[in-house]
Amino acid sequence: MDNIKYSEKELAIFNGLINLIKDGANLYSITVSEIAKAADIGKGTIYDYFKTKEEAISKAILYSINNEIEYAIDRVTSKHGFKDKYYEMLNIIAENLENKFFTMNMLLSAGGFEEFYEYLIDEQYSIPLYISRVEKEIDNLLDIGFKEGKITVNEDQYYKRMVIKSSLSGFTDYVNMKERYPEIDMERAMDLSYKMVIKSLN
Amino acid sequence: MDNIKYSEKELAIFNGLINLIKDGANLYSITVSEIAKAADIGKGTIYDYFKTKEEAISKAILYSINNEIEYAIDRVTSKHGFKDKYYEMLNIIAENLENKFFTMNMLLSAGGFEEFYEYLIDEQYSIPLYISRVEKEIDNLLDIGFKEGKITVNEDQYYKRMVIKSSLSGFTDYVNMKERYPEIDMERAMDLSYKMVIKSLN
């Protein structure tokens, strides 16, 4: 997607920041000192590569989202068939149970992206591109489902996309609040998510 | 739910804070000066009622959630029949298009509650109560749907709740990203959300 090349130091800063955030640091509470320490560089160096702290955080976020989306698409692409691809999506979500900064949470959650970091600088308008990228994959999934005869419903593309997004969102809720559902194990939650998809699309 | 009585000044602080947040202020960026100005009181007065800024924000949030849930339940309760009640839920979501701090966004979104404000002080453990309260209403809705014969699926309560939550979540996504769906008007989005519910539950 983005073919921007980053310098070694920029990558160190991105990875430092991503580690901080994945460990639960709050975007608004992170200090430049923490970023420098996490990246194992001097504080001043950050300002050689970014104009402000907000720019560094923004670019790290966009970089991370990009990576996560590429990674997720690779994994889904590696699977064949509607069901396997959908389950792979669920697996990716499940694996990020502990990850406080999981892109999918944001892409699928109601609030959207821009809201979650007030100071987000998205000069490249990457976020809309990311959303389109994810939607393209959903469309691809739906195509395959249709070709396999797993989807027969005659409805707008909007409807079909909505079904997938809603179902993934419902499963994300399960993963995030697992302790509220002691009677449902991960496998069953996946099966029920898939069941809802199939029913909704037929 | 909570029967806590609040003083005039506490309410002024809560309402000032809620207005700030609804206007888009970020929980982490709000200053005590802003709170005081929004509440039209002196800065020091806040500390006569709350020990810290975080306590003031936390209590305002919990107060607001409580109010929103009471209001939403009242509206849903006033409607009769499965379809009318479900559409009323959609209406409440739709009406909060402009509201950046809409409780339902959080209750339905994947991230859950506790995470959205790092410093949340919830001494009364209200959040779990709120979630239960909302689930109780969903169960009630499902009961009515079953009695009306609108729901025939033979599945866990978990499945049925998930269907409702997922569908509402999908509709919230529509409301939040309306501009991405120019071909779908609000009415159609509601109809398609309902369609998905009916298909999933039969």
Add this chain to the structure above:
Amino acid sequence: MDNIKYSEKELAIFNGLINLIKDGANLYSITVSEIAKAADIGKGTIYDYFKTKEEAISKAILYSINNEIEYAIDRVTSKHGFKDKYYEMLNIIAENLENKFFTMNMLLSAGGFEEFYEYLIDEQYSIPLYISRVEKEIDNLLDIGFKEGKITVNEDQYYKRMVIKSSLSGFTDYVNMKERYPEIDMERAMDLSYKMVIKSLN
């Protein structure tokens, strides 16, 4: 000495303050709220009687010093003979071991009075009067000693006063740092203080 009459509320404020100080409160750290609570009156009432917090504290201090001096003089007056009078002075000092705000500490200590409370308001120039009052008592003590033949030295009044003040000061040091002198009990410290006086004045 001062024949100023104080109202009931003024006395409540003085006594509240004196208690606070005797309990170890620091003159600079005392708040108006604490004074009000200690005096069991409203905060605003303090400002009906004093222009500022500093005035209240200053007048309380002067009131307390006055009382302490009167009390000390009464006790010394009740004793007859040079030795008994001197020992009574030592007793008064000893009894104030626990009292963090003991006038004698200041009257006898090197720093003097004005320094110990930066904001001291002494409109009546009471402090010099207090010092004179104490010196008069020392002179009286010396007279008696001379008449009893206990003092034979032929020196300035300055020298003789200095001997008494120095000796009392040395004993005060003992009382304040008792734990540093485990081998010396109170009685012996008194005897040695008296010994020094007698030697110096003969």
Add this chain to the structure above:
Amino acid sequence: MDNIKYSEKELAIFNGLINLIKDGANLYSITVSEIAKAADIGKGTIYDYFKTKEEAISKAILYSINNEIEYAIDRVTSKHGFKDKYYEMLNIIAENLENKFFTMNMLLSAGGFEEFYEYLIDEQYSIPLYISRVEKEIDNLLDIGFKEGKITVNEDQYYKRMVIKSSLSGFTDYVNMKERYPEIDMERAMDLSYKMVIKSLN
């Protein structure tokens, strides 16, 4: 004594603080802004070297006391003979007439050390060491007096130390309240102080 090495900035802060205090600033009234200005550094810099204002003040005090004691001991050591050494002690006191923050005032005054700054942080337990250091010098003085035959009294070490401390304390009182003793010049005050010592120790 302390062999702690301080950085340039720490020394700037210490010296700024000591100047403030010597000029009469009250320990409790000093603000961080004043410290920064006196040290000619930024306010934030103070917090790069000390955790709190109280720590900065405490360490400056202990640093100053240490220096003053070293200085005083050097001067007394440079004199030979009981009388010259005692007079040198008096000279040091006399020279500090204008110095509002003279260590000896505290070491010799009745109140002791710990009480004069409520927030004193003395992690190294320096104060007791300082007191011992001063007492060692007094013992040394007494030894010399004994060897010279100036001291013949047969009494506890406590008594002899007390005589020196009391006499110095009496002289400090003279220095502090000079204006009250117009008939006594500095030389005579010293002579009378020495007279009291000799009489008391023989």
Add this chain to the structure above:
DNA sequence: TATGAATGAGACTTCATTCAT
């Protein structure tokens, strides 16, 4: 007269950013 709720000046402290090295 007596109160204490309310105020806002000013305190301490943090941290994004700069810049000499």
Add this chain to the structure above:
DNA sequence: TATGAATGAAGTCTCATTCAT
């Protein structure tokens, strides 16, 4: 280029004082 010591603006919180009751 890389650093981190230094800065000071801006934040949170305290508390002397006022004033409506």
